[in-house]
Structures are given as C-alpha cells and as structure tokens.
Amino acid sequence: MSLLDFSSDAFIVAFFLYCFGFLFYGVAALGKKWSKRSPEEHIRRWGPIAYIVSVLGFLAHLAFFFTRWAGGGHIPTSNMYEFMSFLAMAIMAAFLIVNAIYRKPLLGLFALPLVVIIVAYAAVFPQEVQPLIPALQSYWLKIHVTTAASGEAFFAVGFAAGLMYLLRTVDFARTDVKSRREQRWVEFTLYVIIVIIAFISTVFAFRGAGYEASFKQETVSIDASGVENSSVNSVEYSLPPIFKPYNSQVVSIDSFLGMDQPLFETPHWMKGVDAARKLNTITWSIINGSILYGILRLLLRRRIGAAIHPLMDGIDEDDIDEISYRAIAIGYPIFTLGALIFAMIWAYIAWSRFWGWDPKEVWALITWLYYTAYLHLRLSRGWHGSKSAWLAVIGFVVVMFTLIGVNLVLVGLHSYAGV
Template structure:
C-alpha cells in the first residue's frame, strides 16, 4: 500500500469535510435546527476519522511519529484541535463551539500545507521515542488551550463594548493575514517558479537564497523593490510583507462585500449562547491544558534535552518562550482563583495566551535561530 498517497488523500478529504461542515453548523447555531446539528456533527466526526487515517498512514510511511517538521506538526495540531472541540463540546453539549473552531482548524491545516510534506531522515537528536511523547503532548495541550481562545472570542463577541470590539477586530484581521499568507504561498508554489539570488551574508561570504514569493525585499542590489542591509533577513521579511499585503486586500474586499466588520458578521451567531457557560468552558479548558502543557512543554522537554544535548536547560529561544507561555497561563489561573478574575478580563488573557502559543510554534520555529528551529 502507498501510505504516502493514502495519508495525503485522507487529509484532503478531512479538509473538504470540515469546510462543508461549517454551513450546517452555522445554520444550526442560529436556528437550533436538530437535523442541521446531526449533519454537521456527522461531517466533523468523519473529518476527524479521516485525519486519524492520515496520521496513522503517515506514521507507517515515514517510520516514526509524524511530528518532526512544520508540515507534520501543524497538521497534527489541527487534528488535536478538532479532537479537543469534539470532546469538550460533547461534555458541555455546546456544539456551536465547533462553528467557530473549525475555521481556526482549517487555517492551521492550510498553514501546515504550505510547507513541504516530503519525508526527510531524522537528525540524530530527533531519533528518540521522546519525539512522539514530547511533541504530541505539546500539540494536544496547545489544542485544548486553543479551545479557551475560541470560547473567549465567542464571549467577547457577545459582550464586548466598542473599544474592546476594535481590538477583537484586530485579532480577526491577524487571522485573515494568515489566510493571505496561505493563499499567496499556495498560488506561487502552483503557478510561479522560485527565484534564486545571491547575497552577501553577515560574515561577508556569498550565499544563495530561494524566494517562493515574488521579491519585494532583498539583500541583493539587483533584485527586489527594497534593498536591505545584511543584518536583516530579507527573505523572511519578504514573506511577512506579502502576507500583510494579500491579507489586507482580502480583509478589505470582504468588508466591502458584506459591509460589516467581522465582529458584526459573527455576533448574531452568539446570541443564543450562555455567557457563564462560555466562561466556564474557557476556564476548564485552561485547567486541563495547562498541566498537560507543563508535562509536554517543560518536563518531557527537559528530559529529552538532557538525553539529546546533555543538559536540561540551555536558554534556547524555544525553551525561553515555552517558559514564558507557561508562566503566563500560571498567572492567568492565579488571577482567576485568588483574585476572582473572570468574564471579559480572563477572556482577553486567554486570547493573549493563544497568541503566545502561535508565536512560539510559528515565529520562534521559523524566524528565531535555535536548536528547535523547523526552518
């Protein structure tokens, strides 16, 4: 059996099923139509099963837990998010959470698909059973904490006043920017040829840089619209510029078509929701996700670091930001339990916490050089 082909087809099927499930979920969230709930749930469960088929087939194809690169990790993150939403929604009988969660999962899956899905041999430090233990635990905990982000957004959509809505709209804009990155990257990979240019690095040597996206910023005088100094990585900045350009245009087009902000567009889907229950779900998700992150992101990580590099802690950027994320959620729980913070304040903290998770899993992996870099 061609397990690579099976895994790719299963993941594509899951993506399509989730995309279709948004429609009956949206209708059921506004109308409480029982048949729509059943159809949406059936599609979501089929998508989750298809995702698990991808994971098992990919594992068989590569011979190790498929969480060793950016494509595999983000894909597994998306799988765990759907699993976490199905679990928590079934416990609280609040299936409307899935209507808001599925688009986030699709963005995560789409983001992962931008990176190469080719199987590469593991470097020596990754050739350990701790790869599966550490990374799978981190992905699972991040997915559960992401549920807190989703329910917090739902809470704020229903309650936030004008000033808070502006900041919430900014969060929506950032999600659109990620979609812009996915769209422009996919388009260029399908229809444009990569460009390779020479540039002088910080040490004065000559290097080659391959640009997937059309060159706007460059370290080479003969290419790009803007010449940058060698102290700035023009290739990475070029990707950021394109993401904001395409994402900004996409955001404006949607605004012009619907003549509403994203918050105004989504607010009607929150009218039937219980605020106390949303706040409770967010709190419970953090109570579950935080100790799991403590295990995977710190405890298991330090054990693996000792085995791979001979030290438990080395102030690597990934380690530092994992600690910052852990301290932030510890402070959030402290404020909730001792200062009785709840509602809008803890909702914003949960959103910031999700931002830290995304920063740690994406920006630190790809932009900041370190031992954990997926670049």
C-alpha cells in the same frame, strides 16, 4: 498505492471534511435567520450533521497520521508540516471532547476554522518524509511532542471559546470609550486571522502559478582572529520580491504585474535565517490580508465583529466563559508535562543539561508562566467574563509565536523544526 500516497490522500480528505463541517456549523448559526424554525430547532437539526462530518474529518486525519507513521518509519511530528498537522488533529480531538461534555454545537463555528487554517498552514511546508536527525532519534520525540501539542490543543479550544465570548458580549452599537476600545481590539483580532488566511492563500496561489525568483547574496563575516570571510549563497523566492536580500543581485525573476525588479532591499541589520524572504512574505501577507479585510468590510458594510455579533444571540455567555476556562484547565497539566517536564528530561538525555536558554525553551517557559498567571487570576482574583476571555485569546497568540515565530524567525537548537 503506497502508505504514503494513501496518507496524502487522507490528509486532503480530512481538510475538505473539516471545511464542510465548518460550513454546516455556519448553516446551523446563519440559517436560523432565514428559516421558519426556531433557532434551537434549527441548531438541533444541523448541529448533529456538522458534528458527524467533523468526526469523519477527524477519522480521516487519524488515517493520515498512522499511515504516514507506518510508511515513514517514525512518528510524523519531526518537522513543521508534520507537527502542525498533528496540532490540528489534536485541536479537533480537544474540540470533540469539550463538545461531548458541554453540548455547545456553535463552538464548532470557531474551532473548525482554526483547524482548517492550521491544516492549510501545514501544507505550505515541504511534505516529503525526511529522515530524523540524530537529535530526534529518541522515543522521547513521541512523548514530548505529542503531550505538548495536546496541551496546546486545549488552549486553542479555550481561545475559540474566549473569542466567542467577546463577540457575544461586546456591544458594537455603543460609542463610549470603553466599548470602542473593546470593539477595536476584537476587530484587530479578526483582522490578524484574515491576514493569516491571506498568507496561506498567497503562498498557494503563487506556488500554483509556478512563480520563481532567484538571487545571489554575498555574506561577509569576521572570525575571532579578525580574518574576513565571504561567501555567496543562492536565495530562492516563491513570491514576487518586494524586498530582495541585502547585498544581493538578481539571477532570475518572473514578471508580476509589470514588476521585473525588487522594489526595496532588506535592511542590513536584519540578519536572521532567511530574513529577507520572511520579510517579503510578511509584507505580502499584510498587503493581501488588508485587501481581503477591506473587501469583506465593503460586502458586509460594517465591521466584521459587528456582523458576527448577532449570530451569537441565544448563546449563554456564562457557559462559553466556563468552556474557555475548563479547556485551559485541562490543557495546563498536559502542557506542563509535555513542554516542561518531559522536555527537560529529553534535554538532559540529548544535551546533558536540563535547561538552557535556547529560544524555544524560553518561550515554552513564558507560555507556561502565562497560563499559570491566567489560572491564578481566574481562581484567586475572580477574573471571569471579558477579562478571562481576553487572557485566553492573548494566551493562544503566545502559543502560536512559540510554535511558529521561534521556529521560523529565531535561531536555536530547535531550528530543525522549521525545515
């Protein structure tokens, strides 16, 4: 067996161990309602088991990382599959560190699903080892990417703790205006998470079924001298085309639920890279996410947040608030080094300038400014509790857009990361 084959197997093992770790954390949280033991005793029994399984998953993830590095010849952080895999591993490391400090096992009930989702999302992308393009052939790849991702990993733990705080403190039984607004936003956050899960499940389902659709798209452009140029490109879909590319014709399309032709054409003003395919994927994710959310609501017979809220009984909300803040406080200087200082040094070496207005650079700065404001409000204005928790949740949304939205939606010097 080659190192790369072993690496792929270790990746799968890590994924399933993370899933089992999450299940054991779920037993620690849920089982207390059906067990004759006290909640504290139940958590003391199942919490260590969940922690050990999670650590084993982390060790398997480390094995994946280093064997892929050895087999591929360069650090595996150069494309979306490798980077998101590393980010998931970094989040797991951050969780283990924070959990070792604060001894709050139920934090794993929120941190582990985040790791599982990111690992599954990474697996959506091509997994072959790709040669480094010239811009990435630098030792700064190791320094910049790993430190930036490590900072973001602690932001992720802060997000998990912040979401825990909101689910612990928002009263889903109250009907006043403020409470209903908080309930809606917590529920919307959970809905977005479900849509992401639906996106991953949809991609894997159609990929497993071997679904394919192909289009020929004619693109017309006018150069600086006014000469009109046209080209014909092939666009491949792995999901049934609700939206086909603008100004395109069907080459081949597999039938799905009687749908033999696209339903709509992508608007002409959507000119981003693979805009039609991305719009189609987003549409499928929202449709299937809404269906999944509706099924869960029917099974639970209430809002998902209201169903999770009782599981938070017995958790000290001040401790969770402190964990969220401390995780972000740890991640902030690491992110500052990796995403700003080291990034500017590498930018000067690669492009002879410290700063440009590339979309990834702009959003990295926005992320840094956001968390700077978070720490300022927390320390100077005394924004504790729900205000701080909401900032932690929104902040990680900004992080994920910087990582995913910029790479896959916008076009810039960092677009290679989405390959």
